[in-house]
Amino acid sequence: MTSLPRPTTELTADEARRIALRAQGFLGAPDRRSGVRGILRHLGAVQLDTISVLARSHELVPYARLGAVGRATVDKAYWSTVSTGTSPARPHAFEYWSHAACILPIEEWPHFAFRRRAYRARPHWGHQLPDGAYDRVVKQLRAEGPLTATELGGAKRTSEWWDWSGEKVAVERALMYGEVVCVERRGWKRVYDLAERAIPADLLHDELDDTECVRRLVRLAGEALGVGTRADIADYHRLKGEQFDAVVADSGLVPVTVEGWAKPAWADPAALATPPRGRHRTTLLSPFDSLVWERARTERIFGFTHRLEAYVPKQKRVHGYFAMPVLSGGRLVGRVDPARDGRTLVAKQVTLDGPKAIPAVARALLEAATWVDCTDVRVERVDAPELREPLQRALA
Numbered sequence: 001m002t003s004l005p006r007p008t009t010e011l012t013a014d015e016a017r018r019i020a021l022r023a024q025g026f027l028g029a030p031d032r033r034s035g036v037r038g039i040l041r042h043l044g045a046v047q048l049d050t051i052s053v054l055a056r057s058h059e060l061v062p063y064a065r066l067g068a069v070g071r072a073t074v075d076k077a078y079w080s081t082v083s084t085g086t087s088p089a090r091p092h093a094f095e096y097w098s099h100a101a102c103i104l105p106i107e108e109w110p111h112f113a114f115r116r117r118a119y120r121a122r123p124h125w126g127h128q129l130p131d132g133a134y135d136r137v138v139k140q141l142r143a144e145g146p147l148t149a150t151e152l153g154g155a156k157r158t159s160e161w162w163d164w165s166g167e168k169v170a171v172e173r174a175l176m177y178g179e180v181v182c183v184e185r186r187g188w189k190r191v192y193d194l195a196e197r198a199i200p201a202d203l204l205h206d207e208l209d210d211t212e213c214v215r216r217l218v219r220l221a222g223e224a225l226g227v228g229t230r231a232d233i234a235d236y237h238r239l240k241g242e243q244f245d246a247v248v249a250d251s252g253l254v255p256v257t258v259e260g261w262a263k264p265a266w267a268d269p270a271a272l273a274t275p276p277r278g279r280h281r282t283t284l285l286s287p288f289d290s291l292v293w294e295r296a297r298t299e300r301i302f303g304f305t306h307r308l309e310a311y312v313p314k315q316k317r318v319h320g321y322f323a324m325p326v327l328s329g330g331r332l333v334g335r336v337d338p339a340r341d342g343r344t345l346v347a348k349q350v351t352l353d354g355p356k357a358i359p360a361v362a363r364a365l366l367e368a369a370t371w372v373d374c375t376d377v378r379v380e381r382v383d384a385p386e387l388r389e390p391l392q393r394a395l396a
Contacts, residue, residue: 023226028278036077060286113206116178130166146193328360362394
């Protein structure tokens with residue numbers, strides 16, 4: 001690793017936790033005027049996922065911070081274009097590979113040039129590209145776009161999710177190369193368009209070198225996390241450790257030590273300038289929320305073991321298919337595995353961190369039920385059976 005100055009700031013574990021909560025938008029009053037778009041700019045990346053229980057993860061992320069903002073409002077905020085007087089309407093966001101498939105602020109398009117270059121130089125791919133398919137897809141998008149993979153000729157050859165058609169292989173390759181961009185999801189399908197048409201002209205370039213791109217993403221990750229280790233910050237946009245090492249000294253982040261953290265840490269200097277204060281959110285969290293998406297960090301900060309079990313065989317699940325952590329008072333106080341039955345929100349499995357967690361979990365469930373237009377909450381199983389009745393009373 002690059003030689004770095006010795007840390008001059010020492011943080012307690014509690015200070016680090018509160019800095020992380022404020023940086024992620026869970027401590028202090030959110031800027032409601034900026035709404036969903038402000039949340040996206042603040043976080044720098046909102047992860048997408050196919051699973052929809054209460055709602056999809058990219059909807060749950062702003063809900064967790066802002067409260068019951070309408071789901072249609074969320075989608076419109078991400079995907080609608082922004083009019084700027086006489087200038088052409090500009091998209092607010094685009095979808096690309098960051099922490100995973102993520103919605104990203106449109107201003108960051110130039111800073112993913114390093115990843116587009118890496119994809120173009122990639123020698124091996126999981127799907128074979130049929131001869132001529134790439135040029136056909138680009139030609140069709142130029143003539144008819146924006147289009148979904150289905151409109152381009154079909155997303156799959158068979159019903160198997162992995163068995164992509166030639167058109168789907170081609171348009172996804174073009175997306176990774178940056179010739180094509182996704183600036184909308186329609187019925188959960190990506191809508192593709194040529195980057196030259198969809199990306200504002202002042203942003204449509206790959207002029208930044210790899211070092212400048214990575215330095216920007218390290219800085220953004222440090223600001224979004226508040227404080228983090230090398231692994232925390234690199235993981236935010238799925239950078240390699242050596243990429244982090246090469247730029248951190250010039251990133252603007254400052255080295256700190258955190259009580260109980262075995263590894264060195266870095267912090268956003270703005271996060272250190274004022275102590276975190278304000279009101280804590282009480283809410284259900286998507287398992288893909290950036291507050292908890294890195295398991296080792298979640299355990300280190302909250303003492304909470306978080307694991308998505310959707311892809312675990314049913315008989316081996318401990319907390320449920322889509323167990324959502326419950327945040328309250330700056331702590332993770334339980335889990336809820338939710339479902340919907342008509343207009344009833346069903347808590348299929350609830351895990352509570354003792355009796356004191358009951359009011360918070362009840363509040364989080366009731367608010368979530370209202371948000372998804374449910375009129376009732378039904379509890380099916382509580383891991384500590386003696387807490388089931390008190391939880392039901394709190395919900396009533």
